[in-house]
Amino acid sequence: MKKALIVGGGIGGTAMAMALQRAGIESRIFEAYDRPAEYTGLFLNVASNGLDALRAIDVEVVERADGFPMPRMVMWSGTGKRLGEVANGMPLPDGTVSVCVRRGALQKALREQALDRGIGIEYGKRLETYEVTADGVVVAKFTDGTDAAGDILIGADGIRSRTRQILDANSAKPRFTGLVGVGGYSRADLAPTTDTQHFIFGKRAFFGYLVRESGETYWFANLHRSDEPIRKELAAIPTAQWQRQLRDLFADDLPVINEIITNSVGDIGAHLVYDIPTSPVWHRGPAVLIGDAVHATSPSAGQGASMAVEDAVILARCLRDAPDINAAFTAYEQLRRPRVERVVAYSKTLSNSKSAGPVARVFRDLVMPIALKLFAGQKSHAWMYTHHIDWNEKVAMHVA
Ligand SMILES: Cc1cc2nc3c(=O)[nH]c(=O)nc-3n(C[C@H](O)[C@H](O)[C@H](O)COP(=O)(O)OP(=O)(O)OC[C@H]3O[C@@H](n4cnc5c(N)ncnc54)[C@H](O)[C@@H]3O)c2cc1C
Structure with a gap:
């Protein structure tokens, strides 16, 4: 060839x-x-x-x-309960x-x-x-x-x-997964979250953020939508409108979220999540x-x-x-x-x-700390993270 x-x-x-x-x-x-x-x-x-x-x-x-x-992800409920911790990947040799x-x-x-x-x-x-x-x-x-x-x-x-x-x-x-992803960057006055990304299961939506050593915050939110929004309409939503909507959505959750959104810099981007x-x-x-x-x-x-x-x-x-x-x-x-x-x-x-409803949310906040301890150790995700490619190894052909 x-x-x-x-x-x-x-x-x-x-x-x-x-x-x-x-x-x-x-x-x-x-x-x-x-x-x-x-x-x-x-x-x-x-x-x-x-x-x-x-x-x-x-x-x-x-x-x-x-x-x-x-390498590290820490999960929180919207009310500030620490739900647990999950390793993001496994270190290479x-x-x-x-x-x-x-x-x-x-x-x-x-x-x-x-x-x-x-x-x-x-x-x-x-x-x-x-x-x-x-x-x-x-x-x-x-x-x-x-x-x-x-x-x-x-x-x-x-x-x-x-x-x-x-x-x-x-x-x-x-396939539309029922989630809208929204995100951007922020200059909220927060301490660096060295090596750690925080995830908050809020009352109405999900929020993730990390703060770099420089003070710059990277953040995103996942909003649940049962219907599939029109992409162009989503793209047309101005940043100020996103800020207002997100502040309302996360009004009952950890205050750090609103601080990040209020101090966001540049455009807030949004996309539909498919798989x-x-x-x-x-x-x-x-x-x-x-x-x-x-x-x-x-x-x-x-x-x-x-x-x-x-x-x-x-x-x-x-x-x-x-x-x-x-x-x-x-x-x-x-x-x-x-x-x-x-x-x-x-x-x-x-x-x-x-995107859990109110009943599922209570159940999740009770069960997740135990589940994370039992099933979210590094080893449980080893199948995903330890995949190794040896360039020099000859590929075995199993073709009939
Ligand atoms: C603009 C953009 C932004 C993204 N943002 C994020 C993000 O913020 N977070 C995240 O997790 N993932 C994001 N992704 C998805 C992520 O990059 C992909 O899941 C991943 O990189 C898989 O890579 P890929 O090469 O298969 O696809 P992609 O990285 O999507 O690359 C596909 C490329 O094909 C080009 N292309 C499409 N149609 C044609 C065509 N007919 N002819 C020629 N070229 C074509 C596209 O312009 C694009 O450059 C984004 C993808 C894109 C394209």
């Missing part, structure tokens, strides 16, 4: 190109945005398993993306722990490292469709009227993946899907970016070791499907716990 076309220059797409290069496969990235999207999105978690996957391809993001360690990064900074760090390695990224290339010629060449066609040819096409084009729709007309539609619990088709012919395009997860487990990077590294190893493209894609799906579906399901259960 000589050349891969990567549709989407997000987290998964850029990691994919670097992993393919390490496997000796040339690629080119085609991104719909007309310029690098380095200021989009809020902040996210790159879990220890995601950092492990990046190491397999010698990609550094902690320093380059101004990441900071976030050298002690490295999960980090928090601004999504834009992570994107920039990946893009710069891809460019340093000579990988081509084209902007303003929104995939419209693709075709496969009689001799097996895949031709991607973009909305600007241009096209590009390659041996395989990798759809890394996110939750609304066009590649997924073309690959399988009956493909899964993103894709399972996708029937992961690959067909020369096309394959990675990341959110095939298994988007709600952000509650903090695994979206890490799963996309793991996909990229494992797909590259499969392409390196398999006798042909179909065997590589089959092995990739076999290796990835059980794990990513488990992560999406786990994340959904966390999302559900954020």
Whole structure:
């Protein structure tokens, strides 16, 4: 195989190109945005398993993306009862722990490292469709009227993946999880929450925050909505209106929330939270899907970016070791499907716990401290965090 076309220059797409290069496969990235999207999105978690996957391809993001360690999560009820503590990831052998990064900074760090390695990224290339010629060449066609040819096409084009729709007309539609995510940054006068993110199960909504050593606060809220709001309407809500609404929503909860919201700086962003619990088709012919395009997860487990990077590294190893493209894609799906579906399901259960009614809330506040002690030790999440990728290990093929 000589050349891969990567549709989407997000987290998964850029990691994919670097992993393919390490496997000796040339690629080119085609991104719909007309310029690098380095200021989009809020902040996210790159879990220890995601950092492990990046190491397999010698990609550094902690320093380059101004990441900071976030190994600990403390849960509170809205009334201030400490419900317990959960580890965010498990330290890698050298002690490295999960980090928090601004999504834009992570994107920039990946893009710069891809460019340093000579990988081509084209902007303003929104995939419209693709075709496969009689001799097996895949031709991607973009909305600007241009096209590009390659041996395989990798759809890394996110939750609304066009590649997924073309690959399988009956493909899964993103599922609204019932949550609206709202968030931003703040300059409230709070002490740093070193290594710790706090989560508050409020009376009407869920709130998360951390304070950096610099005093800057990163925060988000999850609001429950049984109906699915219209995205454009949500995007049109001005920051001042969000501040008013959030202050009302959290009026009966810990006062720190209102302090953070009142002192928020810059725009407050909002988005609907979707996931894709399972996708029937992961690959067909020369096309394959990675990341959110095939298994988007709600952000509650903090695994979206890490799963996309793991996909990229494992797909590259499969392409390196398999006798042909179909065997590589089959092995990739076999290796990835059980794990990513488990992560999406786990994340959904966390999302559900954020929107309890009054009776469930009382029960949760009583039971959670015990449950966290019993079931939320580091070992109970080891399946998610200790996933290790050995780049040099040959991929075993179990293809019939
Ligand atoms: C703008 C944005 C903001 C986000 N903010 C957050 C956040 O604050 N917190 C969080 O936890 N997660 C956030 N996410 C999701 C998180 O980044 C992903 O879950 C994770 O990184 C998975 O990576 P991915 O590469 O599969 O998808 P993404 O990172 O979503 O990348 C997909 C890329 O494909 C491009 N694309 C889409 N359609 C086409 C097309 N037809 N042709 C070509 N390119 C296309 C997109 O522009 C995007 O660059 C955000 C995603 C985006 C796109």
